[in-house]
Each structure stands twice: as structure tokens, then as C-alpha cells.
Amino acid sequence: MTYVVTDNCIQCKYTDCVAVCPVECFYEGPNFLAINPSECIDCDDCVVACPADAIFSEDNLPDDKRHFLEINEELSQIWPQITDQKEPLPDADKWAGVTGKLEHLIKFSTEG
Amino acid sequence: MAIPQKYQPTEKEAAFISKVVNGKYDREIITGLKKFIDGTIPQDMKGFYSPEEIKAITELDGTDRDIQARMPVKITRHYFEQAKTSKAIQMLVKASPKETYDLDGASDPGKQMSYSPVEGLIHKYELGLIYVASTCSAHCRFCYREELIAKKAVERPDGTVAAKGLAKIGDIVDYVTEHNRLVNENGGRHPETNREHLREILMSGGDPMVLGNKNIAQWLAALSQAGIESIRIGTKELAFFPERFDATFFAMLDAFHASYPQTNLRMMVHFNHPDEFLSKDPNGNYIQHPQGGLEWLPATRAAVQEFRSRPWINMDNQSPIIAGINDDADALRIMQRELKRNGVENHYFFCGRDIVGHKAFNVPIETAWKILNESQKGLSGVEAHARLSITHYKGKTEVAAVTDRPFPGVPGGENGVVIFKLLRSAADAPDRCKVTIVGRNPEAIWFSGYDDRVIMDEAELYSIYGIKLCTAIAAE
Numbered sequence: 230m231t232y233v234v235t236d237n238c239i240q241c242k243y244t245d246c247v248a249v250c251p252v253e254c255f256y257e258g259p260n261f262l263a264i265n266p267s268e269c270i271d272c273d274d275c276v277v278a279c280p281a282d283a284i285f286s287e288d289n290l291p292d293d294k295r296h297f298l299e300i301n302e303e304l305s306q307i308w309p310q311i312t313d314q315k316e317p318l319p320d321a322d323k324w325a326g327v328t329g330k331l332e333h334l335i336k337f338s339t340e341g
Numbered sequence: 342m343a344i345p346q347k348y349q350p351t352e353k354e355a356a357f358i359s360k361v362v363n364g365k366y367d368r369e370i371i372t373g374l375k376k377f378i379d380g381t382i383p384q385d386m387k388g389f390y391s392p393e394e395i396k397a398i399t400e401l402d403g404t405d406r407d408i409q410a411r412m413p414v415k416i417t418r419h420y421f422e423q424a425k426t427s428k429a430i431q432m433l434v435k436a437s438p439k440e441t442y443d444l445d446g447a448s449d450p451g452k453q454m455s456y457s458p459v460e461g462l463i464h465k466y467e468l469g470l471i472y473v474a475s476t477c478s479a480h481c482r483f484c485y486r487e488e489l490i491a492k493k494a495v496e497r498p499d500g501t502v503a504a505k506g507l508a509k510i511g512d513i514v515d516y517v518t519e520h521n522r523l524v525n526e527n528g529g530r531h532p533e534t535n536r537e538h539l540r541e542i543l544m545s546g547g548d549p550m551v552l553g554n555k556n557i558a559q560w561l562a563a564l565s566q567a568g569i570e571s572i573r574i575g576t577k578e579l580a581f582f583p584e585r586f587d588a589t590f591f592a593m594l595d596a597f598h599a600s601y602p603q604t605n606l607r608m609m610v611h612f613n614h615p616d617e618f619l620s621k622d623p624n625g626n627y628i629q630h631p632q633g634g635l636e637w638l639p640a641t642r643a644a645v646q647e648f649r650s651r652p653w654i655n656m657d658n659q660s661p662i663i664a665g666i667n668d669d670a671d672a673l674r675i676m677q678r679e680l681k682r683n684g685v686e687n688h689y690f691f692c693g694r695d696i697v698g699h700k701a702f703n704v705p706i707e708t709a710w711k712i713l714n715e716s717q718k719g720l721s722g723v724e725a726h727a728r729l730s731i732t733h734y735k736g737k738t739e740v741a742a743v744t745d746r747p748f749p750g751v752p753g754g755e756n757g758v759v760i761f762k763l764l765r766s767a768a769d770a771p772d773r774c775k776v777t778i779v780g781r782n783p784e785a786i787w788f789s790g791y792d793d794r795v796i797m798d799e800a801e802l803y804s805i806y807g808i809k810l811c812t813a814i815a816a817e
Contacts, residue, residue, distance in 0.1 A: 230376070251473075270370060270478065273476070
């Protein structure tokens with residue numbers, strides 16, 4: 230099993246999950262975080278830590294978010310690891326809870 | 342938003358940590374029963390739970406006897422492979438409805454919260470225990486940290502109720518430094534608690550070995566820097582996922598030892614049964630090694646040999662005696678012999694704790710003593726070092742002897758007596774090796790089974806609760 234970051238992280242990226250993850254299995258993109266499914270050890274700590282309720286265990290993943298399993302697997306292999314909590318994105322509180330954010334997901338930074 | 346202040350390592354710590362590389366591990370963990378139920382489990386794992394077993398467990402979902410809420414189900418690929426040919430391992434790791442038939446027990450066994458001065462730290466004896474992880478690679482059904490693993494709220498001495506939190510490096514370093522400063526200023530004893538120097542820390546959880554190398558390295562360095570002389574790592578990872586002990590891990594340990602040569606590492610490993618580390622032939626029998634002893638699982642043996650090739654690292658095994666898993670003198674004899682032969686000391690065997698639901702797992706105290714005693718017949722002196730311990734609120738207590746000779750005139754005395762010896766007093770040392778003698782009760786699974794038959798109570802295991810000697814009760 231694994232845990233899965235879903236759309237409500239997009240444009241928010243609070244990173245509270247990163248601070249509690251015991252195995253540092255979070256990977257960071259420009260406006261989203263991804264969990265590496267084979268490194269995650271199913272401790273459940275990130276679920277309660279996330280202020281945006283964006284993280285689910287694979288077993289509790291709602292049907293309309295199942296595609297995030299693959300998204301996490303793919304992005305965690307191309308993005309750099311993140312091990313320290315940082316400031317959320319500037320408009321995080323504005324974006325938290327907004328639905329259908331997948332269209333805003335940025336895979337690669339346009340800068341540099 | 343304020344980012345919580347992270348512990349700032351010293352230059353020396355940072356120099357060591359910068360050399361550490363995290364390994365990559367795929368434990369192939371299966372958590373929960375859902376994949377077993379919906380059939381998405383890997384093909385060869387189908388059938389690990391029968392449809393009847395699944396039905397009996399899931400029928401309890403959402404009730405006060407919910408098995409998965411009591412303790413989440415979790416197994417690694419490696420442990421599953423061993424479970425296929427071992428009834429004992431299946432008992433250890435497979436959920437069963439009998440776990441919640443009887444919910445009697447304590448939510449915080451050993452009253453750990455009353456010994457917790459800082460979140461995530463239990464300070465007993467001259468030893469501190471810290472919770473550094475809230476999970477393990479797989480879950481023992483009889484887990485004594487169920488409240489931590491299943492994230493249940495426990496009551497604290499101040500009356501508040503909250504889930505147990507993990508230790509933070511900065512908090513622990515501050516506590517150790519301040520405690521030892523007061524001890525030093527006061528001539529070797531803490532002015533309030535009378536405790537000695539805090540010189541040993543046990544990293545526990547959960548299993549510290551689920552953490553990455555860098556995370557473990559930060560703890561090792563910070564604790565050493567704070568003056569801790571011996572660090573213990575309590576782990577069952579050798580049984581659950583021995584591949585965790587890879588070249589990157591031992592490189593981290595070597596770099597640590599180069600930076601902090603004075604710190605001693607004690608691996609407190611947790612094998613319950615020889616099926617967890619021995620190879621079997623196709624008939625399910627252990628394999629005699631041509632050069633003597635029995636064949637080990639290669640990855641497990643390789644990890645033990647790596648540890649043992651480093652003279653600053655000790656290894657000790659401790660295990661509870663659990664019904665249906667290792668209440669078997671022959672299995673315990675083989676385990677003690679093979680561990681000692683490969684350089685792992687046999688430290689304690691434990692009587693089951695009074696966790697919630699303990700009646701499904703616990704072996705009566707007197708039976709456990711007899712099983713261990715039987716297992717040690719035929720072992721040499723050095724192989725038979727392990728003692729049977731039961732954890733009293735006052736401290737670690739040895740079940741020193743169970744006699745068969747009648748001791749007339751006291752309840753249970755017609756069968757003989759049980760002798761308890763207080764090994765470690767949790768608060769401080771004066772009561773070490775004091776003894777309590779009780780009339781026998783072959784059914785007793787906890788101290789309370791002897792409340793009406795206390796013959797002599799030098800260790801004050803009973804008088805601390807106002808329980809009188811049976812002679813005093815009879816006189817009333």
C-alpha cells in the first residue's frame with residue numbers, strides 16, 4: 230500500500246507533511262508534492278499533518294482521485310526529494326479547498 | 342506561518358551527517374485487509390487469509406471489537422515469505438477475531454506517561470527511552486505499543502488525553518543536557534529525583550529502523566554530542582526486512598564511529614521464534630549446517646555478521662513469551678542456542694503485558710517460567726543467560742523461581758510458591774534485588790492474580806497498592 234497526495238495540495242504546498250514523514254519519501258515540484266509509493270511505509274502521520282486534507286491512504290482514496298496514484302509514482306521519480314518544511318505557496322490559504330485544481334499542476338519549473 | 346524551529350546540529354554533527362547516504366528500500370508492505378478482500382493482492386499472497394477468516398474479522402469493523410482499529414494489519418514481503426511455512430509467524434502477524442474477545446487491560450501499560458518529562462521521552466532508571474518512529478515495517482498482533490502505533494489517545498498524569506507524540510531532537514538534547522548539568526552540580530545525583538547521570542538512551546517507537554540513514558544519523562550524533570555514552574536501537578527489522586541493513590547503513594555507522602568513537606551502540610533485536618531467521622528445507626525442517634549449527638536466512642545472517650564485526654556494537658535479543666507463537670520450549674531452546682552462537686546475547690524473555698486484549702496472547706506467568714526453564718535445560722551456561730521478566734509499575738521484575746514443593750498455610754501454597762525479584766526500580770536504585778514471595782496461582786497472567794496470597798513483600802510490589810500479606814488478611 231502507499232499514501233497518495235491528491236489535488237488539494239496543488240497551489241498550496243503547505244509541506245507540514247514533510248516535517249512529520251519519518252522516511253523522507255516526499256518529492257517536490259513547483260506547486261505540488263508527491264509521495265514515492267515504494268518508499269512510503271504507511272505510518273499515517275502525514276494524513277493528519279496536512280492542513281488541506283490532501284493526503285489519503287491508497288485504500289481510502291476516493292474513486293475520483295484514483296489517478297493520483299500514478300501521478301505520485303511518476304512525479305516522485307522525476308522531482309527532487311524534499312526533507313525540510315518550508316513556507317507554503319503565497320496564495321495557499323486562498324487555494325485550499327478549491328476543487329478541480331489538477332489543471333493547474335505544473336510538472337516542471339519554467340524558470341532556469 | 343511560522344516554521345517550527347529545527348534542531349541545529351553542531352559543526353561536528355553536520356560534518357558527520359554530510360557523509361551519510363540514504364539507501365532505497367522497497368519493503369513491499371501490505372497494510373490493511375482491503376487488498377486481501379478485493380483480490381488486488383499479489384497472486385501468491387492470495388489465500389494467506391481464508392474467506393472465513395476475512396469474514397470473521399470484517400464482521401467486527403466499526404464495532405467496539407474492531408480488529409483493524411485495535412491494531413492496523415501490516416506485513417512485508419520478506420515476513421510473508423517466512424510466514425508461508427510457519428504457524429508461529431502466522432500467529433504473530435495475522436489478525437484474528439480472538440484479539441478482541443476480551444477487552445480487559447490497560448491503555449498505557451507500565452504507566453509510561455507518569456515517567457515522561459518531555460513528549461516522546463520515558464525516563465526510567467539511568468536510561469531514557471525515546472519514541473522516534475510511530476510505525477514498524479510489519480505489525481506484531483501482540484504489540485505493546487499499540488496505543489502509539491494505532492495512534493490512540495492516552496491519559497497523562499495532568500489528566501489531559503492525547504495521542505503519544507514522537508520525540509524531537511532539540512527537546513531531548515535540552516533535557517539530557519539540563520538533567521546531567523543538575524546531576525553534576527549536585528555531586529552525582531539529581532537534586533529532586535535522586536537519579537544518576539542519564540547516560541544511555543534507547544531509540545524505540547515504532548521501529549527506528551524504518552527511518553532513513555540520515556534521520557538515524559542525526560539522532561546518533563545529537564545524543565553523543567549531548568554526552569550519551571550508549572545508544573540502544575530497539576528493532577524488529579532483522580525479522581521483518583533484513584535487507585534494510587545494507588551497505589549504506591553500515592557506512593553510516595562507520596562514519597558515526599569515526600566521529601564519535603566513545604559512543605557504544607547496542608542493537609536490541611526482537612526475534613520471537615527461530616522461524617524468523619532460520620532456513621528450512623522443503624519438508625519444513627531446519628537445515629543442519631555442515632560446520633555445525635543451523636542454516637540462517639542469508640540476509641539476516643549477513644546483517645548480524647556485519648554488526649558483530651564492529652567491536653563497538655553489541656547485540657541483545659529480547660522477546661515476550663506469547664501463546665501460540667513461542668510458548669514452546671523446543672523453539673526457545675533452538676533460538677537461544679543459535680542466537681548465542683552467532684553473537685547475539687539472550688537478554689530478557691518477558692511475560693505478556695496487560696495491554697488491552699492481552700488475554701488473547703498472554704501465557705500464565707508460572708507456565709511461561711516453566712517453558713523458559715525447560716528450554717534452558719540442555720543449554721550451556723552462557724547460552725542460558727536470559728531471565729524471565731515481568732514489568733511492574735515499580736520496575737523490571739524477574740520471575741526468579743516457581744516451586745512445586747507445598748508451602749502450607751497460605752492460599753495457593755499447596756502447589757508451591759512464586760518468587761519475584763525486583764531487578765530495576767524505575768525511579769531510582771535502592772530497591773534493586775529485593776524479593777516478593779507469593780502462593781502459586783497457575784492461572785495468573787498478571788501480578789493481580791496473586792493479590793490474596795502474598796507471603797513476603799520485601800520488594801513492595803503489593804504494599805505499594807495497599808495490598809496486605811495473606812497472614813494479615815487471615816488475621817482480620
